[in-house]
Amino acid sequence: MSGLEWILLLSGVVSGATPILLATLGETLTEKAGFVNLSLDGTVLLSAMVAFMVAFETQNAILGFLAACLVGALVAAVVVLFSLWLGQSQVAVGFVLTLTTRDLAYFLGNPYTRLHGPQFSTFPIPFLSDIPVLGPIFFHHNWMVYAGLALIGFCWAYIYRTPMGLRLRAVGESPKASFARGDNPAKLQWVYALAGGVLVGAAGAAFSLCVKPGWGRPQGAEGTGWIALALVIFGGWHPVRAAAGAYLFSLLQVLGIYFQGWIPSVPAQVFQVAPFPLMILTLLIIAYARKTATQEAARRRLWMKSFLDFFSGTAPSALGKPYRLESF
Amino acid sequence: MASDPGARMAVELIDIHKEYGPLKANQGISICFAPGYIHGILGENGAGKSTLMKVLAGFTPKTRGLIRIDGSNTEYQTPAEVSRLGIGMLYQEPVDFPVLSVLENFMIGQTRGFWLNRMATQKRFESLCLHLEFSLPPETPVQKLTTGERQQLEIIRLLSLGANVLILDEPTTGISSFQKETLFQALKALAKEGKTLILVSHKLEDIERLCDRVSVLRKGRVTGEMERPFDTETLLKMMFGSVPSPLKPSQTAAGAPLLNMENVSATGDRAGLRGCSVVIREKEVVALAGLEGSGQGVFLRLAAGLKVPTSGAIRLQGEPMAGKDCIAYQNKGVTFLPTSRLEEGLITGLTISEHFALKASHGFRVRWNDAEQQAQARIEQFRIKGKPGMPVESLSGGNQQRLLLSFLPDAPSLLLLEKPTRGLDLESTLWVWEHLYHYREKKTAIVFSSSELEEILMVADRILVFFNGGVIRDIKTAQTDVHDLGRAIAGKA
Ligand SMILES: Nc1ncnc2c1ncn2[C@@H]1O[C@H](COP(=O)(O)OP(=O)(O)OP(=O)(O)O)[C@@H](O)[C@H]1O
Ligand SMILES: [Mg+2]
Numbered sequence: 001m002s003g004l005e006w007i008l009l010l011s012g013v014v015s016g017a018t019p020i021l022l023a024t025l026g027e028t029l030t031e032k033a034g035f036v037n038l039s040l041d042g043t044v045l046l047s048a049m050v051a052f053m054v055a056f057e058t059q060n061a062i063l064g065f066l067a068a069c070l071v072g073a074l075v076a077a078v079v080v081l082f083s084l085w086l087g088q089s090q091v092a093v094g095f096v097l098t099l100t101t102r103d104l105a106y107f108l109g110n111p112y113t114r115l116h117g118p119q120f121s122t123f124p125i126p127f128l129s130d131i132p133v134l135g136p137i138f139f140h141h142n143w144m145v146y147a148g149l150a151l152i153g154f155c156w157a158y159i160y161r162t163p164m165g166l167r168l169r170a171v172g173e174s175p176k177a178s179f180a181r182g183d184n185p186a187k188l189q190w191v192y193a194l195a196g197g198v199l200v201g202a203a204g205a206a207f208s209l210c211v212k213p214g215w216g217r218p219q220g221a222e223g224t225g226w227i228a229l230a231l232v233i234f235g236g237w238h239p240v241r242a243a244a245g246a247y248l249f250s251l252l253q254v255l256g257i258y259f260q261g262w263i264p265s266v267p268a269q270v271f272q273v274a275p276f277p278l279m280i281l282t283l284l285i286i287a288y289a290r291k292t293a294t295q296e297a298a299r300r301r302l303w304m305k306s307f308l309d310f311f312s313g314t315a316p317s318a319l320g321k322p323y324r325l326e327s328f
Numbered sequence: 329m330a331s332d333p334g335a336r337m338a339v340e341l342i343d344i345h346k347e348y349g350p351l352k353a354n355q356g357i358s359i360c361f362a363p364g365y366i367h368g369i370l371g372e373n374g375a376g377k378s379t380l381m382k383v384l385a386g387f388t389p390k391t392r393g394l395i396r397i398d399g400s401n402t403e404y405q406t407p408a409e410v411s412r413l414g415i416g417m418l419y420q421e422p423v424d425f426p427v428l429s430v431l432e433n434f435m436i437g438q439t440r441g442f443w444l445n446r447m448a449t450q451k452r453f454e455s456l457c458l459h460l461e462f463s464l465p466p467e468t469p470v471q472k473l474t475t476g477e478r479q480q481l482e483i484i485r486l487l488s489l490g491a492n493v494l495i496l497d498e499p500t501t502g503i504s505s506f507q508k509e510t511l512f513q514a515l516k517a518l519a520k521e522g523k524t525l526i527l528v529s530h531k532l533e534d535i536e537r538l539c540d541r542v543s544v545l546r547k548g549r550v551t552g553e554m555e556r557p558f559d560t561e562t563l564l565k566m567m568f569g570s571v572p573s574p575l576k577p578s579q580t581a582a583g584a585p586l587l588n589m590e591n592v593s594a595t596g597d598r599a600g601l602r603g604c605s606v607v608i609r610e611k612e613v614v615a616l617a618g619l620e621g622s623g624q625g626v627f628l629r630l631a632a633g634l635k636v637p638t639s640g641a642i643r644l645q646g647e648p649m650a651g652k653d654c655i656a657y658q659n660k661g662v663t664f665l666p667t668s669r670l671e672e673g674l675i676t677g678l679t680i681s682e683h684f685a686l687k688a689s690h691g692f693r694v695r696w697n698d699a700e701q702q703a704q705a706r707i708e709q710f711r712i713k714g715k716p717g718m719p720v721e722s723l724s725g726g727n728q729q730r731l732l733l734s735f736l737p738d739a740p741s742l743l744l745l746e747k748p749t750r751g752l753d754l755e756s757t758l759w760v761w762e763h764l765y766h767y768r769e770k771k772t773a774i775v776f777s778s779s780e781l782e783e784i785l786m787v788a789d790r791i792l793v794f795f796n797g798g799v800i801r802d803i804k805t806a807q808t809d810v811h812d813l814g815r816a817i818a819g820k821a
Contacts, residue, residue: 161444163435170436173425180387180423181437182408317427 009254010137017250018148019044019206019221023228024235024242025148025155026199030076031232032159033192034172034185034318037079038094040200041225042101047071047204049109052215055208056117064118065144065205072201073194075101080190083322090320098225112215119213120144144206151199155239168192172316175323185323203228236313252278336363336522337398337414337492339384344393346379348722351715353379355548357393361493366515366525368539370532372567372753373726374713375545377528378420381495384526385417386410411437416491420498420528420725420751422478426471433470434485456484461510474597475667475750476503476620476779483511493524498725500534501751504619504779505814512538530726530753532563533782564754572755575762575786582789583610585646586742586773587631592640596626599797604640606792606799608742608775611768615784615805616777618794618817624777627794628744631775632664633657645741661741665732667750673732674720680707680731681716687735706734711759725751733760743767745776749783761787781810781817795819 023044030037047068055064075097083090120142129139138149159165167188171178175185204221212220227249235242256271339361346354353376361367371377382388384395386407395402397413404410407417424433434453435444450466457464462480470478479499486494496515500508515538519525529535535542541555544566552566564571587608594601601623608614608631616624629635630642633654642649644660666673674683684706685699703716710730714723723731729752736743743764749757764774778784784791785805793801793816801816808816 162442163440163444166432166436166444169428169432170425173427174423177423177425178436180385180407180417180419182406182411183437184406184408314427 007133007136009258011140012254013247013250014137014149015141015145016211016254017246018145019203019211020224020228020231020249021148021203021243021246022151022206023200023203023224024231024246025151025239026072026196026203027228027232028196028235028237028239028242029155029159029168029199030193030196031319032168032172032237032316033189034175034316034321035080035083035189035193036090036094036320037076037193037196037200038091038229039075039079039097039101039225040094040228041223042098042103042105043072043075043197043200044204044207044221044225044228046075046101046105047201048208048221049105049112049204049215051205052117052208052213053109053112055119056112056115059118061118061120061209064209065120065202068205068208069198069201072197072199072204074197076193076197076200077190080193084186084190087322090322106217109215109217114216115214117214119209142210144202144210148206152240152243159239169316172318175318175321179323189322200225200228233315237315238313241313337524338362339415339493339524340394340396341380341384342394342396344380344383344395345391346376346383346388347391352548354383354390357545357548357550359543359550359553361524361526363492363524364519364522365540366519366527366538368535368542369526369528369545370530370535370542370563370567371545372530373730373751373756374724375567376548377530377545378497378724380545381417381497381526381528382419384410385415385495387417387419411489411491414490414492415495416486416489416493417495418479418482418486418497418499420501422475422482424470424478424482427469429467429469430464430473430481431466433481434466434488438485438489452488453484456488460484460487460507460514462507474620474625476501476507479503480507487514487518491523493526494518495526495528497528498530498751499527500529500531504817505781506619506818508534530567530751532560532567532754535563536560567753568755572758575758580611580768582612583771586610586644588641588643588646589630590641590643592630592637592642594626594630594635594637596629596635597621597623597797599623601626601630602797604799606802608773610741610771610773613764613768613774613787613789614776615788615791616775616794617781617784617791617813618777620779622794623797623799624794625746626797627792628664628746628775628777631657631742632662632744634664661737661739662744663737663740663742664744665736665746665748667746674728676721677719679717679719680712680714680723683720683731683735706731710734726753726756730756730760733763739770740767740772743772743774743776745774747778748776749778749780757783781813785810785813793817 023040027037027040050071051064051068054067055061078097079090079093082088082093122140122142125139129135159168167178167183170181171183171185171188178185203224207221208215231242231245231249234245252274256274259271260268341357341359344354344357357380369377379388383390386404386409389405402413425436431446431450431453435449453466462484464477464481470481473481480503483496483499499511503511515525527535527539536558541553542558542563543550544552544563546567546569554563561571585607589604589606592601592604598621604627616627618624626635630637633649633652633656644657644662649656681700681703684702685694685696700716707714707716710733712723712727712730714727720728720731729750749760752760767774788805791801791803791805791808791813792799793813795817796819800819
């Protein structure tokens with residue numbers, strides 16, 4: 001493989017990761033607040049469809065993008081409504097919604113299959129895109145890719161460096177204590193559920209307006225939501241690590257395509273499903289890394305310790321358990 | 329944030345009622361808290377002290393009644409509004425964020441704006457720590473701290489918030505007598521500045537040392553008020569209805585060696601445990617004294633088989649225990665009762681009956697009737713104020729402890745108790761020890777840790793003093809006194 005090919009490959013990894021990245025960051029935000037939105041997979045499809053539909057009808061990709069974000073927020077709002085206010089299980093509501101939104105997407109999107117519509121065009125960043133190697137890999141994309149990259153840093157800084165982010169982590173750890181410190185746990189949770197929903201919607205738009213332009217059945221976006229949910233765990237609820245997971249997954253996917261060409265004797269399906277068992281493997285590592293025995297053993301081996309530290313994220317303690325204020 | 333630091337605030341509670349379903353926790357309580365005074369709230373376990381304070385702090389809505397601040401009626405629903413008014417509360421059971429670091433816990437609820445200013449906060453945190461002579465590592469997750477240290481952190485946080493009204497619900501249960509001294513000095517200084525201080529306690533000696541006036545609660549009502557100078561006998565009568573009779577000493581000769589530790593070291597707590605050689609004999613009551621986290625917790629967990637020593641040997645009834653797990657220890661009759669009731673001992677969300685069902689049920693079927701009956705029997709035997717159907721977290725602190733004690737097996741060989749009477753009032757403490765003394769007839773050895781020197785001197789036969797991870801004294805109770813013991817604990821043995 002030549003240098004140029006490598007650059008092309010990595011550039012493909014960076015742009016291809018964008019939808020998963022956005023969905024992962026969105027779900028990380030939501031789950032950091034102790035709220036689970038399981039409806040991701042269907043929401044990504046529905047918002048991808050809506051993004052394309054609106055963009056096609058108005059011939060304006062920006063409007064399509066905004067509509068997708070709105071759809072993401074609306075679906076999240078439904079989960080919030082049923083779980084926070086009506087006291088239903090977040091997991092159950094999310095699961096039902098993921099199926100509903102998926103069917104809805106294919107039903108409503110039917111008239112729009114295989115049409116050609118507007119999409120976001122490539123916009124090389126002046127000067128930065130001229131840097132050798134790094135330029136073409138990172139700075140020769142459309143603005144959604146840049147936004148995704150910027151969002152990683154933003155999420156990290158927001159969660160770990162601002163008072164708002166501290167309150168976000170706090171409510172995810174203990175809504176009761178958060179309440180005692182003067183916050184409104186339910187409000188924080190719905191705010192972040194909606195914010196996360198907007199990003200999931202954006203992930204849909206990133207599919208139908210950039211990565212796999214257009215609408216069709218099956219859409220390439222299927223399964224994205226589930227992967228994003230797994231990546232949140234893989235990333236130990238840390239936005240940067242979760243983002244690393246998104247790129248890793250994208251790399252595995254792109255490599256699959258290349259390997260298929262190199263080793264035609266292996267069935268293509270192997271490479272398509274390979275990323276999934278790899279994800280399970282990482283989950284195992286994470287579980288193992290948290291064992292005290294493992295940590296004792298790693299104490300003496302530096303490389304092992306840093307390796308384990310990387311994987312040692314823990315779920316917000318109150319994840320999925322909404323806080324009920326004491327009744328009168 | 330306090331509305332106006334330095335403002336003097338008078339708080340009046342008028343006819344406060346709080347009902348949990350049929351249970352009346354507060355029934356028409358009226359108390360007036362004046363600025364510049366330390367006002368004690370005294371009462372036995374389950375009297376309704378914490379409930380009243382949670383109502384005042386906005387954490388729990390009241391059923392009925394009036395709260396008047398500086399003469400004007402005030403209605404509020406959330407702690408947020410209350411903290412804006414300048415009222416802050418230290419809760420009895422830690423209400424914090426175990427996974428987050430000490431510094432982050434300190435910051436939550438008092439930083440606003442766009443950027444976390446860690447450096448400045450850390451400076452303020454450290455100067456407050458220094459001021460109170462607390463030593464709290466800022467970057468450690470709170471879950472690694474002892475309960476006492478978590479309370480210290482809360483106290484520092486409240487001081488830093490600059491609340492004008494400070495409610496401290498049992499602030500002395502988890503700290504040593506030295507830290508208590510510094511805390512009390514700090515509280516006195518705050519009262520001088522004109523702050524309104526409310527100290528909730530079931531410990532007479534704390535109230536008598538610190539408070540200017542006291543209101544006594546019993547069964548949800550005010551049974552009396554008193555100003556300095558206090559009369560102990562009258563206060564005890566207000567608290568319990570009658571003066572509790574003192575503990576009958578039970579002297580029995582120690583039996584055969586039960587637990588041998590030879591030069592045992594282990595990690596854990598802050599200091600770990602180093603080179604500990606101790607023999608515990610049958611029928612002995614041994615107290616582990618020392619500052620928080622000096623190694624007592626590690627000792628108890630080693631003896632329970634919950635921790636593996638890094639070096640040294642442990643023998644139980646003469647048998648080497650190396651490589652055995654805690655089940656093997658349990659089979660030899662070792663029973664361990666940890667201190668954090670709601671985290672290690674009881675399961676939040678389950679009712680009293682369900683706890684008994686868990687203990688009793690084998691096979692597929694849960695015997696609800698048996699469990700219910702057993703729960704009812706134990707509630708009566710241990711005089712727990714609660715009903716079989718109540719979730720454990722709605723019991724008052726003291727009653728949670730009684731419930732834990734009611735789970736103890738009938739004839740253990742070694743009872744390891746971590747602060748068994750933490751949070752218990754005098755009557756309950758006496759009751760618990762009377763109950764525990766019965767175990768001696770079954771040759772049980774009892775090893776317990778405690779931060780109450782009075783308790784240690786009252787009940788133990790022998791005292792091991794821990795300092796910085798080592799046993800620096802092993803002494804018969806008869807050969808020491810409060811003063812001597814206090815010095816030993818501080819490392820001046
Ligand atoms: N959330 C709740 N639900 C039901 N009952 C409760 C709840 N909280 C407290 N109670 C009951 O109210 C009564 C008073 O409890 P409270 O915690 O105020 O006692 P306390 O005076 O603080 O005792 P202690 O010294 O043991 O802390 C108890 O009988 C307790 O079981
Ligand atoms: Mg209480």
